[in-house]
Amino acid sequence: MSHPGWQELTLETSQPHVEALEDWLFAQGAVAVTLEDNADEPLLEPGPGETPLWQQVKVVALFDEGVNLQPVIHGVPADLIEAPASAPAHVPDQDWERAWMDNFHPMRMGERLWICPSWQEPPEPDAVNIILDPGLAFGTGTHPTTALCLGELDKQVKPGMRVIDFGCGTGILAIAALKLGAGHAWGVDNDPQAIIASRQNAERNQIGAAQFGVSLPDDVDWAGLNQSADIVVANILAGPLHLLAPQLKSLLKPGGQLILAGLLADQAADLVAEYAPEVTLSVACEKEGWAILTGRSAP
Numbered sequence: 001m002s003h004p005g006w007q008e009l010t011l012e013t014s015q016p017h018v019e020a021l022e023d024w025l026f027a028q029g030a031v032a033v034t035l036e037d038n039a040d041e042p043l044l045e046p047g048p049g050e051t052p053l054w055q056q057v058k059v060v061a062l063f064d065e066g067v068n069l070q071p072v073i074h075g076v077p078a079d080l081i082e083a084p085a086s087a088p089a090h091v092p093d094q095d096w097e098r099a100w101m102d103n104f105h106p107m108r109m110g111e112r113l114w115i116c117p118s119w120q121e122p123p124e125p126d127a128v129n130i131i132l133d134p135g136l137a138f139g140t141g142t143h144p145t146t147a148l149c150l151g152e153l154d155k156q157v158k159p160g161m162r163v164i165d166f167g168c169g170t171g172i173l174a175i176a177a178l179k180l181g182a183g184h185a186w187g188v189d190n191d192p193q194a195i196i197a198s199r200q201n202a203e204r205n206q207i208g209a210a211q212f213g214v215s216l217p218d219d220v221d222w223a224g225l226n227q228s229a230d231i232v233v234a235n236i237l238a239g240p241l242h243l244l245a246p247q248l249k250s251l252l253k254p255g256g257q258l259i260l261a262g263l264l265a266d267q268a269a270d271l272v273a274e275y276a277p278e279v280t281l282s283v284a285c286e287k288e289g290w291a292i293l294t295g296r297s298a299p
């Protein structure tokens, strides 16, 4: 029997009251509570261990359709909210994990590449098609930083090249490099979900483990990879890109190409300085406030 659906109750609060309001809503029978920005205040790049929160927060609580919400609406402690609760909204039941699928369509990237969801037919069967299902990992190509990297790989990859994708997420960049002709790729990620997703996506694209090795950082043979890569691509964030500079530089062959993304345009100059003099980076392109840096190590 299908589920009758849910009721969604939205409350406005401020940062100091979020936790108490969440606890109170769970005590009233909420099955899930999510937080949203209530004042268009972007939170960019938290430091390690930080979980920042907006000043003005919308707290959205999900209740079973059968729960009488009138006592909840009238019983919310007044000191925890900024405005009276609005009427609850009905939310039909759906396959939550897969709801995003409706918004993920085949996308053309660069000159030759298409990213195609695994559940749709590629629109151009003769193009370089990457078949992808992100699972719980980052990297569908819809994010500007991934799109910037794909455009750059489309320009840089030559037959037989050795490519390292540092922070591989879904494996999208390594798989793209291989489909563009690279001979071998390695994917590294510190999120176990990314390792699973990358391996599954490699299989979807008929790429075997001998051609694409994927590992957690602790399992990588770093000495074996030293100065081995024609291209190192890392789409992470400016903070980790600073910390990883010695490692990323050491992976490049003399004259190898470094591609860095995940940084905002105003973070580029500091990273260029961080990677000099071994690698001479410059901004290759910008998209929606994000920049991509490319450059070669000394020959």
Ligand SMILES: C[S@@+](CC[C@H](N)C(=O)[O-])C[C@H]1O[C@@H](n2cnc3c(N)ncnc32)[C@H](O)[C@@H]1O
Pocket (backbone or CB within 6 Å): 137, 138, 139, 140, 141, 145, 146, 149, 165, 166, 167, 168, 169, 170, 171, 172, 173, 188, 189, 190, 191, 194, 217, 235, 236, 240, 262
């Ligand atoms: C923005 S996603 C990029 C995913 C994919 N390469 C793309 O371009 O769409 C960054 C990935 O880097 C991983 N990551 C972050 N810091 C890392 C680190 N220090 N070492 C390895 N992976 C890291 C994250 O788990 C995440 O999967």
